[in-house]
Amino acid sequence: MAIDIKERDKKYIAGTYKRNPLALVSGKGALAYDETGREYIDMTSGIGVNAFGFADKEWQQAISNQAAKIQHASNLFYTEPCSRLAELLCKKTGAYKVFLSNSGAEANECAIKAARRYSYLQYGPGRHYIITLKNSFHGRTLLTLTATGQDSFHKEFDPFVEGFLYADAFDIAEMKKFIEEYPVCAVMMEIVQGEGGVRALDKQFVAEVQSLIKDKDILLICDEVQSGNGRTGEYFAYMHYGLQPDIVTTAKGLGGGLPIGATLFNLKTQNALSAGSHGSTFGGNPIACAAACSIVERIDEKLLQEVTKKGTYITGELTGSKGVKSVSGLGLMLGIETERPVQELVSACIQRGVLVLTAHEKLRLLPPLNIEWEQLKKAVEIIKEELAK
Template sequence: MNSEKIFSDDKDYIAGTYARFNVAFKSGKGAKLYDFDGKEYVDCASGIGVNIFGINDEEWKKAVKAQIDEIQHVCNLYYSEPQAELARALCEKTGAKKVFFGNSGAEANECAIKVARKYGNTRYSRNEIITLKNSFHGRTIATLSATGQDAFHKYFDPFLPNFRYVDPTMDGIYSCYTDKTCAVMVEVIQGESGVNCLDFDFLRQLEKFCKDRDILLICDEVQTGNGRTGYMYAYEASGIHPDIVTTAKGLGGGLPIGACLLFDKCKDVFTYGDHGSTFGGNPVACAGALSIVDRITPELLLEVQGKGAYLKINLEHIKNVVSVSGMGLMIGIQTTKPAREVAAKCLEKGLIVLTAHDRVRLLPPLTINKEEINFALKILNEVISQ
């Protein structure tokens, strides 16, 4: 197989939902990737925040292979050791009380929406959920309904009712809140819409607002979670305590998994039959995820904060950079150039970066080293300052 054959098969047989760059990756190690022609790239995307310990991560592979040799799938009618261990590890790391496993970020958010509606409906006949403008919560109909961007609300009507989108301010929240509001759902950093960090004062006021009214606070940490921002979950940086946290992407280290973490108030909302998934909590995915979660240590988080700060300082000095946003190794760069053009030029020069709206977005593996970071800065400088 060569790249050209892959491109043509893809065009012929795969639904055209992705604006792909003309590269097919064959292999890699850490933050290095190689295409089918042997060209080397430094990876500042990690498969959109998934491969957080890089490509070909030995510990993750060992955990996954060991589980494959035991059993590849157990249906959720029976108990599963890796699932139970991963749930315990997530609860011990976060203070959550119960976990529901799905297969993706969208599924984790679907689960959160269901928990919030059951909580609200059964206690107070409430079923409205407030989300933020410019949010992104997934591609299923419910999570698209939760997504506060008009661009996502075309073609697929009818969407679910009872979602309201507000600016990330308390005025916005008050303007939309009704006696039917059961939850508010936020991304601490809005990744897909350009790496927009919410104001921590707003988050703390929102937490109080929700607690005073027994409205659930949901943090969608699908992109920000699992060490990405220099915290296990980004909400920790603000000091708030959400009732539900959703996570996916980096949790699996490369295999599909999503989790909905339920804190005190929500831990017993679901009972038999309320929710389920054939593949949710698959033992191989869970064994891999456990090897990831176990390695998100305070030392790693400090490293991520340091690498992020180094990147940010150096990016801010590049000519034509307007602003740099984000936390840890989740970085958005506003430049005077079209983001996709920057990404395409970087790729030509052997650097993989992402875009998010009009920004260039960096989500490198958390283990990216200094030499690779400096290479990324050199290429970004060449491309952006030209």
Template sequence: MKPDWGNTLMDNYGTPALKLVDAHGCYVVDDQGREHLDLLAGIAVNSLGYGHPALVEAVHRQVASFAHVSNLFQSQPVIDVAAGLIDRFAAGDASLAAETRVFFCNSGAEANEAAFKLARLTGKRRILAAHHGFHGRTMGSLAMTGQPDKRRAFEPLPSGVEFYEYGDIEFLRTLVAQDPTDTAAIILEPIQGETGVIPAPDGFLADVRKLCDEHDILFVVDEVQTGVGRTGTFFAHQHDHVLPDVVTMAKGLGGGLPIGACLAHGRAAGLFGPGSHGTTFGGNPVACAAAKVVLAELDDAFLQQVRRNGELLAERVAQLPTVMQVRGRGLMLGLVLREPVAKQAVAKAAEFGVIINAPAEDVVRLTPPLIISAAEVDLAIERLGRLFEAVS
């Protein structure tokens, strides 16, 4: 029997319809030689697109030196990327930078596992997470994921997690008040990506920050999908001018290579001690070499371009007759369709030369490479328009 996806891999993903063999810039190429405009970027991962010269060169150079040493030893790439993330988080505040530390891992789920453990190390039990939120599929991150269909088969999950209505600060205040002295952390996403690209209401993050300050609670912001320039600022919480205690990130940080990070400041930064947590591949030098390039590329001019093209894409796609509403920010958009045909659109997208995703029956998610150009936005609109008409 010839090896293929179906007879070699477990069935947790089903069998993908497309087999990709090449990619460049914002385009992927399938095994039939067809080129597709990628408006998903590996689910917000390929921040610099495909084949970015500086990233390719940095990875090659690091592999030729050493690909792995473990955290039993220091290596410069991991130090450089940690310093770069602290600099982006502190935004020029030297005192804040001095009290901020980073833990590296390999994925967003692992970053949220680290945040879960930090919360436990406060000595408190309760973690409050949002209904419909998504934080990963490991047991700890799944425990904080407010989607019962994803949780049910794996229960009992780690205890102590309670759920609040996303965006409802009065509900959250009431929940905290049930046992404020035993509430360790409140976790949220600035935009709920896996539920349909739903942004937090204006002022909600600031209200949560105030609530956490009142009761000595860690404020954890999951920036796995929204971070690393995706919304037009390096971190999405920076739009709201709030400062979390803990930030988790992954996806776009490695530009296609697997890397996650949990960043903490103040007392949260000192909760892990030697031996309290770890991972063999966390801070892998090759992944960090790629992340260092991503950090260097995402300067102010680059982020301004993300905002500009995100606004252009949102404006243009809102004019399509099949689109009822556009949600999100920057280059993380949810297109709410007038009919629940999003999954049909995903199934037919290859016929129209685009790659998209459907987190809900009536929502198409767009998270293209951050390097997408205005001309490629025009092409996206033309192809999406024809696709949506075909499935409506």
């Protein structure tokens, strides 16, 4: 008798997820197949993870080649893919050093620890405040939940970590006040807020933040967990803004589907962490790093231009379309404010063979970066029809 995947999951998996009523069993590129063999166009890429879609050939090859050599060695030894990935990331972005971990939350934990330690080493104890933005999302560990600027996350798990302040993302006055009144070591922000509703920060606000912190040696941390690795049409979203962050975090699309996180340090912060001050058993795992190399290597100018073109196409099709109040985001990281209730839309799109996401009250689209034009056009047409109902 066939195993009922959904029933078994409901029985044994901790109930932290509200799953859609289908099990995905295979895929190819932007096409996914459920347990009955039904085909879907994937506009989610596993929440921005499967950068090159399902079962990408180069990615598969990189993983199987590495698995046949060495799958893990611990960080007590050098392994080749780990330094290759770090070199690739530094060369792409101008960073000086990279710490490798396993998820976005861990990349952010590392960034926050490094910012506090940098300040401690330079100025001694007490200068430990971190300003994040209201409506932000930085992860699910206690520290990154604390960093997350949404009240709904700040319940039931207290006490939280001390020393966080939440500034308005669209009014510089609050940020200014915090910087004047508190001993602040870093400002941390998503340039495009993802979970909080796919909102790109205002360019003037971002420039004002940079100028406020410049002479005070307050570090700028950009959380590019969701917006990084080509998702917005630049390697990192901060590059659209001409920003020079001190620390950048990323994960999701970096591994193309294997768990990996990275924290990138600039010239100033490169020695903020030293031997024994941070670590991770699985961080820098050779298979995850080989997978990530196969992704990062292919995020070139041509791909970034395609991402921009596809994002512009979706935005153009949906802006002003019936049932659409607004479209926000950058590149292939888009949020649609809808007239129809968003959960109803997700179900309707799935029924029509298109997988979509939500972000708060918005419909969120994060298709694979290399989705084929024909698949994209078909998915957008269906989404458009459902939005109009």
